[in-house]
Amino acid sequence: MGEIKRITVFCGSSTRADAVFLEAAARLGTLIGERGLTLVFGGGSVGLMGAVYAAAKAAGAKTIGVTTKQFVELEQAVPDCDELVVKESIGDRKQILLDRGDAILVLPGGLGTYEEFFDAFVGRVLGHHTKAIALVDIDQALSPLVNMIEDGIHRKFISHGVRDYLHICQTPEDALDRVLMGTEHVVDPSRMVPSGDWDESDS
Ligand code: AMP
Numbered sequence: 372m373g374e375i376k377r378i379t380v381f382c383g384s385s386t387r388a389d390a391v392f393l394e395a396a397a398r399l400g401t402l403i404g405e406r407g408l409t410l411v412f413g414g415g416s417v418g419l420m421g422a423v424y425a426a427a428k429a430a431g432a433k434t435i436g437v438t439t440k441q442f443v444e445l446e447q448a449v450p451d452c453d454e455l456v457v458k459e460s461i462g463d464r465k466q467i468l469l470d471r472g473d474a475i476l477v478l479p480g481g482l483g484t485y486e487e488f489f490d491a492f493v494g495r496v497l498g499h500h501t502k503a504i505a506l507v508d509i510d511q512a513l514s515p516l517v518n519m520i521e522d523g524i525h526r527k528f529i530s531h532g533v534r535d536y537l538h539i540c541q542t543p544e545d546a547l548d549r550v551l552m553g554t555e556h557v558v559d560p561s562r563m564v565p566s567g568d569w570d571e572s573d574s
Contacts, residue, residue: 375503375551377435378403379411379472381487382419383480384446392479395509396422399476399543404430406547411472413464414438414455415446419478424449437467465490474503474550476543479512488516495536498558505538505546513539530569532562 380403382396396419403410403423410427413420414436428434434452439461442448448455458464469475469491477488494500506513517539523529536558540546561567 373473375408375473375553377409377411377472377474378547378550379468379475380420380423380478381413381468381475381480381484381491382423382478383484384413384415384418384420385481386417388418388479389510391510392419392512393422395507395543396420396478397426399423399478399507399547400426400428400432401430402543402547403427404432406551407431409433409435411435411437411468413442413446413468413483414448414452414457415442416449417446419480420446421449423478424452428452435471437464437471439464461486469494469500469502472502475505476546476550477504477506477513478543479507479509485516492533492537496533496558496560496563498560498563501555501557503538503550503553503555504536505540505549507540507543507546509541528565530563530565530567532569 400423404427410432412424435454436449436452437456438448439458456467465487475491491504495504508514524531538549562569
């Protein structure tokens with residue numbers, strides 16, 4: 372795996388989320404800038420997405436926004452990021468968000484964030500990419516998502532091997548440090564799919 376230079380951030384667009392989430396998003400943006408990284412994000416200026424963008428830009432990060440025609444207005448796409456990619460479909464947008472980043476960080480968010488996370492995570496588990504994925508579980512807002520995956524493992528719908536490909540972190544600092552380590556392994560998909568060859572003993 373090459374050096375990690377571009378961080379894709381998935382996070383909520385809600386303008387009503389509590390300050391603790393906006394502060395965490397801004398902290399992550401600042402860290403991305405301070406460490407000389409590039410931010411790849413959803414291109415909007417609202418909610419956590421807007422907070423991570425503004426802080427990253429203020430801290431000197433290069434910024435790449437990826438949105439859709441539908442969301443340019445709805446989410447007030449930022450006019451001044453270094454590159455703004457506007458796609459027709461959410462599917463194309465998600466693919467570019469994934470392709471353009473070297474690692475993925477997920478902050479709390481809504482349906483859009485969940486969809487983006489699962490797309491990236493399933494791709495990782497199936498070996499379609501080897502990018503590190505870290506959840507930043509601010510105020511335990513992502514704990515229900517983690518618990519749902521754990522419940523699926525407990526019920527043997529999901530291989531316990533998937534745990535190896537999900538970093539669960541409490542702070543933006545921890546999450547960034549984890550993905551910058553660059554210690555990701557190539558997946559053996561037979562250990563990952565529910566019908567595959569996996570050992571149930573420690574699930
Ligand atoms: P959200 O986490 O729902 O605030 O959204 C995060 C990103 O996903 C936003 O930038 C939206 O462009 C997109 N998005 C918003 N709502 C949805 C949705 N219902 N389904 C898929 N994507 C969405």
